[in-house]
Amino acid sequence: MSENSNATDKKLKQAIEARMAVESARKYQVDTLSNLTSKLSLSCKGLDTELDNRLAKFRNSLNKGVGFEILSPLIDDILLILQNQEALQIAHQRELFSSVQNAGKLLQKTKGLPDDTRRTLRHLLDHDINNVQSTHDYIPLLNQLINFYHHALHSKLSSSDSEQCAVSPKMANKLLELANELVLEDESTEQIKQIKNAITESDNLEELLQAAINIISVVVKNISKERQSAQSFLVSLNQTLEELHSSIVSTSQHSKSMGVEFDSLNKRIEGKIKHLNEQTQSATSISSLKELVDNELKSLSQDFIAKEQLERKDREMLITSFDEINERIGSLEGKLSKYKKRLNEQRFKSLLDSLTKLPNRAAFDERYNHEMHLFNVQASDVTLVVIDVDHFKSINDRFGHTAGDITLQVIAKALQKSVRQSDFIARYGGEEFVLLMPGLSLSHAAQPLDKLRKVIKNIPFKFREKEIEITISLGATQFKQGDTPLKAFDRADDALYEAKNTGRDRLCISK
Ligand SMILES: Nc1nc2c(ncn2[C@@H]2O[C@H](COP(=O)(O)OP(=O)(O)OP(=O)(O)O)[C@@H](O)[C@H]2O)c(=O)[nH]1
Numbered sequence: 001m002s003e004n005s006n007a008t009d010k011k012l013k014q015a016i017e018a019r020m021a022v023e024s025a026r027k028y029q030v031d032t033l034s035n036l037t038s039k040l041s042l043s044c045k046g047l048d049t050e051l052d053n054r055l056a057k058f059r060n061s062l063n064k065g066v067g068f069e070i071l072s073p074l075i076d077d078i079l080l081i082l083q084n085q086e087a088l089q090i091a092h093q094r095e096l097f098s099s100v101q102n103a104g105k106l107l108q109k110t111k112g113l114p115d116d117t118r119r120t121l122r123h124l125l126d127h128d129i130n131n132v133q134s135t136h137d138y139i140p141l142l143n144q145l146i147n148f149y150h151h152a153l154h155s156k157l158s159s160s161d162s163e164q165c166a167v168s169p170k171m172a173n174k175l176l177e178l179a180n181e182l183v184l185e186d187e188s189t190e191q192i193k194q195i196k197n198a199i200t201e202s203d204n205l206e207e208l209l210q211a212a213i214n215i216i217s218v219v220v221k222n223i224s225k226e227r228q229s230a231q232s233f234l235v236s237l238n239q240t241l242e243e244l245h246s247s248i249v250s251t252s253q254h255s256k257s258m259g260v261e262f263d264s265l266n267k268r269i270e271g272k273i274k275h276l277n278e279q280t281q282s283a284t285s286i287s288s289l290k291e292l293v294d295n296e297l298k299s300l301s302q303d304f305i306a307k308e309q310l311e312r313k314d315r316e317m318l319i320t321s322f323d324e325i326n327e328r329i330g331s332l333e334g335k336l337s338k339y340k341k342r343l344n345e346q347r348f349k350s351l352l353d354s355l356t357k358l359p360n361r362a363a364f365d366e367r368y369n370h371e372m373h374l375f376n377v378q379a380s381d382v383t384l385v386v387i388d389v390d391h392f393k394s395i396n397d398r399f400g401h402t403a404g405d406i407t408l409q410v411i412a413k414a415l416q417k418s419v420r421q422s423d424f425i426a427r428y429g430g431e432e433f434v435l436l437m438p439g440l441s442l443s444h445a446a447q448p449l450d451k452l453r454k455v456i457k458n459i460p461f462k463f464r465e466k467e468i469e470i471t472i473s474l475g476a477t478q479f480k481q482g483d484t485p486l487k488a489f490d491r492a493d494d495a496l497y498e499a500k501n502t503g504r505d506r507l508c509i510s511k
Pocket of ligand 1: 173176177180355388389390391392393394396400401402403404405408429430431500504
């Protein structure tokens with residue numbers, strides 16, 4: 001009996017110890033969870049007063065170790081408030097997105113922002129802002145934006161004293177770009193060259209304004225000359241058309257009157273044959289028949305001779321009229337093809353950059369859109385490269401605008417010579433060039449592009465007896481599914497920006 005009781009005691013003791021171990025493990029887990037929940041609830045503090053109150057109550061209850069039946073309604077309340085909070089957060093995030101975007105766009109329009117800042121800002125608005133996942137992610141963006149505002153404010157403040165000097169270079173560049181785009185007749189080229197020199201040397205607004213007026217007057221003169229020449233072409237075209245018209249009218253009148261004459265002659269011949277027929281029926285003797293036939297045949301043969309003469313005359317007249325009409329049509333065609341040639345020449349000139357003789361931006365845009373269209377119809381490898389001469393401003397500043405112009409011409413020639421026949425290189429504006437490489441993937445383009453960079457670097461430039469090394473930076477990308485012309489160009493431009501920012505004289509790639 002006592003043996004049995006000992007065994008039961010032992011079992012009971014073991015059961016109590018096991019139960020205590022389970023309870024202490026459970027207590028430890030509940031404490032850890034309570035601790036975590038308290039910490040988490042504290043991290044939400046300040047979002048919403050109602051939520052704060054509920055969470056405080058929840059923390060208290062947890063600390064007191066109350067049962068789940070008391071915690072459960074509290075948890076439901078908290079979950080409901082948190083759900084509302086989530087919707088509120090999403091709305092806030094949306095508002096934040098549009099206000100950051102608006103602030104950035106406004107800043108982009110600000111004058112006097114340094115180029116680097118403008119590029120970073122564009123990157124922020126085009127890329128960084130789209131990668132934001134939560135409100136917290138906005139904090140570094142907002143910091144950056146505030147920095148940009150500082151820059152803008154600083155350049156505005158520092159320029160307010162010398163407003164004229166700060167505005168002029170920007171306007172001068174714009175005016176210079178416009179002057180570069182002008183494609184005019186030979187005699188105006190010299191005038192434009194002089195105006196361009198004046199723009200480079202000008203250091204005040206008044207001179208720039210004068211240069212702008214001069215450009216306008218050259219353009220107006222060219223337009224009125226063009227209009228006069230078009231008018232005189234139309235007048236002479238009209239004259240030739242009138243002559244042609246009157247030739248055709250007189251030919252048709254002549255044919256009509258000839259037709260009447262032929263009709264009457266034919267009728268006469270017909271009548272005579274009919275008469276001869278009747279007479280032969282009623283002839284009484286061979287001799288009288290012979291005499292009758294002789295007479296009628298004589299008269300008929302005169303009519304046939306007359307008909308033949310009439311036909312010859314008609315033929316000659318027609319040949320003369322046709323010759324005349326042909327001549328007039330020939331002259332019309334001559335005038336038209338001359339005008340067409342002139343228009344073609346003008347179109348060719350308008351797509352050519354007058355300084356470097358490379359295709360200009362308009363020509364590039366046309367080709368670029370075409371290549372993008374082909375790519376969208378049937379995808380193939382097309383590499384796009386934006387090339388920019390490094391520190392080009394310093395060439396102008398140190399050696400003058402003419403030296404700058406010659407540099408651009410030499411670089412353009414070297415670029416043209418170094419690319420494949422199937423590539424398309426154009427001057428995009430200023431010291432920027434663009435290159436399209438159809439049929440070449442980015443990975444295959446990298447090596448020839450780097451070779452191109454070295455070709456320019458190795459050109460032995462010499463100004464005022466000084467040897468100068470000029471380098472270029474390149475940004476390249478490849479057309480991708482879903483690209484628009486702007487998207488692909490932005491990618492290449494971003495790569496160029498990277499090349500500029502990481503030391504220049506290099507090729508950067510944006511995949
Ligand atoms: N000679 C000459 N200069 C030009 C022509 N078009 C633009 N420019 C000049 O090119 C210069 C471009 O300067 P920036 O945009 O500051 O660039 P950069 O000096 O090349 O510097 P990075 O691009 O940053 O390496 C400006 O000074 C323009 O006046 C042109 O047809 N002829």
